[in-house]
Amino acid sequence: MAAPAAALTSRRARAQGPRVAVIGAGAFGGWTALELVRRGARVTLVDAWGPGNVRASSGGETRVIRAGYGSRAVYTRMAVRALALWRAHDERFGRGFFRTTGALWMFGKDDGFGKASLATLRAERVAMDELSPAVAQRRWPQIDFTGITSILVEPGAGYLLARRACEHVVERVVAEGGEYRQAAVASPVRMTGALTSLPVTGGAPLSADVFVFACGPWLGSLFPDVVGKHVTPTRQDVFYFGTPAGDARFTEDAMPVWVDFGSRLIYGIPGNANRGFKVADDTAGPVFDPTTGQRDVTAAGVKAAGAFLARRFPALATAPLLGSEVCQYEASPDSNYIIDRHPAASNVWIVGGGSGHGFKMGPAMGELVASLVTGQAQPDPFFSLARFAKPRGTAAQEKWS
C-alpha cells in the first residue's frame, strides 16, 4: 500500500543525507537511487525517456540471471547477492519479476567456461549440476543435443522481467521519499573541479552534492574525454518466435533458460512472459547509435536465428517470427563494468559498461554504488577507468570465461 502524501513529505524533509542526483533510471541508476534513498540520501533520479524505455539497454522484456561466470568470482559473488536481493524484492512487493527456471548450459568442443564456472560456483557454494548429453536428451526431448559434449544446469538461475522491473524501482524511489524527473542532462558534460549543478535540456539546472551518471550506452558521448570509446554501443538483435498453440514443451514450466556455447554463443528464454520463444546471438554487432539508430532487424539476422532454431529445437523449424527487438550492449573493452569516480571531480561517479551482462546485477550494483557514494566503501581497481591504460584481454574471453 502506498504511503500517504503527508508521510512522504515528512520522510523527505527528515532525510539529512547528501543531495544525490542520479542520471539514468536503467538497471544501474534505478537501483542505485533506491538504495541511496533507503540510506537517507536526498535523491533526485532523472531520465531522458523514462525507466526501461525502448532505447535503454534495460528496456527489453526479459533478461537472464545466472551466477555462472567462468573463473571470475567477482561476478559470481555479485550475482549471488543480486539473486538474493531480487528474491527479497519479489517477496516484499509480490511482483514476480524474477522467474526461477534454472539455466541449461550446453557446450560443444570447448567447455572451458563450463569447467571454470563449476569450480567457482562450488567454491562459492552455489548449486550447479553436471549432466551427460544422453540424460539431458531424455529430460528435454524438445532439444536436439547433437554436437553437445558437456552440459551444466544451474538450478537457481532464471530470468527477470526487465523493463517492468525498472518502472517499479522508480515507483519505489518516489514512494520511499526520492524524487523522479523526466529530463535530459545536456551533453557533453565538461568537468572543471567539483560539480555543483548540471544544465538540463529545456528545464531547471540540476543541483546536488554528488552526481552519479548511470547513462548506459550514452556514457561515451556524455564524457567523450574520460569514457569515450571505453563504452561502445553495439547493435544486438533479439527474436521472438511463435510456438504451436497449446504446445507446452517450450514454456518455462517445461524447460529452463538455455545458453548454447557453439561457434557462436546463442541463448534464449522459453515462455518469455508470453512474448514468444526468445532467441539471441551474444556476438557483438556493429557500432550503434542508441539515440538515432533504427531498430528494425535484418533479414539475415532473422534467417540465422531461424536456422539455429531448426537445428537445436527441430519442432520450431517453421515457427513464425512474432516480434523482435534491437537493443545495444554498452561494451567496455574488456567487458568488465566501470564503477569509478570521474578523474577530475571527486563528487562525480561513473557507473556503466554493463557489456551485455549488467541487468541482473542491478540491486547488487545499487548497494555497491550507494556504499561508494556515502563513503562506506572504496572503489575497486578492477572496475576503474584507469585500467584501460593496460588492457586485460579480449571482450569475448573476459565476458564468458
Ligand SMILES: Cc1cc2nc3c(=O)[nH]c(=O)nc-3n(C[C@H](O)[C@H](O)[C@H](O)COP(=O)(O)OP(=O)(O)OC[C@H]3O[C@@H](n4cnc5c(N)ncnc54)[C@H](O)[C@@H]3O)c2cc1C
Ligand atoms: C539484447 C540484450 C540482451 C541482454 N541480456 C542480458 C541478460 O540476459 N542478463 C543481463 O544481466 N544483462 C543483459 N544485458 C545487458 C543489460 O541489459 C545492460 O547491461 C543493463 O541493462 C545496462 O543498464 P544501465 O542502467 O547501465 O543502462 P540503461 O538501461 O541504458 O540506462 C541508462 C539510462 O540513462 C538514460 N540517459 C542517457 N542519457 C541521459 C541524459 N543525458 N540525461 C538523462 N538520462 C539519460 C537513458 O534514457 C536510460 O534509461 C542485455 C542487453 C541487451 C541489449
